[in-house]
Amino acid sequence: MHDYVRSVHEGAQYKYEPDLALLAEIDHEIVGHIMSTNTYINTPKGKVGNVLHLAPLAVLLNMRKQGIGRQLMNASIEAARAKGYRAIFLAGNPVYYSRLGYVPSYKHNIYYAEAEQLAKEVGTSSEHIKECIMVYELFPDALKGIEGNIVLL
Numbered sequence: 081m082h083d084y085v086r087s088v089h090e091g092a093q094y095k096y097e098p099d100l101a102l103l104a105e106i107d108h109e110i111v112g113h114i115m116s117t118n119t120y121i122n123t124p125k126g127k128v129g130n131v132l133h134l135a136p137l138a139v140l141l142n143m144r145k146q147g148i149g150r151q152l153m154n155a156s157i158e159a160a161r162a163k164g165y166r167a168i169f170l171a172g173n174p175v176y177y178s179r180l181g182y183v184p185s186y187k188h189n190i191y192y193a194e195a196e197q198l199a200k201e202v203g204t205s206s207e208h209i210k211e212c213i214m215v216y217e218l219f220p221d222a223l224k225g226i227e228g229n230i231v232l233l
């Protein structure tokens with residue numbers, strides 16, 4: 081995970097969004113972290129931007145199950161909305177993220193082109209990966225009329 085964060089910070093090809101890198105602190109100790117990176121949807125009409133790829137989200141092992149993850153997720157939604165983004169995409173456990181309002185992106189006709197390859201890498205089915213590529217719309221109908229493939233970094 082550290083390698084991922086470093087590559088997003090340092091990689092010139094990624095548009096890391098500093099205002100959406102948030103820390104959770106308790107008594108001056110960092111107990112959680114969330115960040116998002118600017119990305120786009122490839123559509124037949126061209127690229128549609130103003131969308132984010134949220135990753136990673138992490139909470140210290142001994143501080144989990146106290147709502148810190150949920151607070152970080154909610155804070156990132158508010159911050160992304162305030163910055164005028166359209167939607168937040170992520171690849172994650174649907175059980176956890178559906179409770180936070182995320183839905184599988186295929187419900188909006190938006191797919192992940194590399195689902196099959198990712199399924200092989202993590203040893204699951206591409207059907208399962210399809211459920212794990214999720215999205216949160218930041219305003220009503222934010223994805224209406226947009227169909228294509230989300231680019232995850």
Ligand SMILES: CC(C)(COP(=O)(O)OP(=O)(O)OC[C@H]1O[C@@H](n2cnc3c(N)ncnc32)[C@H](O)[C@@H]1OP(=O)(O)O)[C@@H](O)C(=O)NCCC(=O)NCCS
Nearest residue numbers: 137138139144145146147148149150151171172173175176
């Ligand atoms: C996922 C994570 C950030 C949640 O943080 P947290 O502060 O414990 O989250 P919350 O307190 O808001 O929510 C905890 C609830 O989510 C559930 N949960 C946590 N991880 C889950 C997972 N991978 N799948 C399903 N449910 C999960 C917990 O069981 C708990 O459920 P409960 O409230 O019914 O007991 C934390 O477990 C973590 O850092 N995990 C390792 C990194 C990781 O997997 N990040 C997500 C990558 S997709």
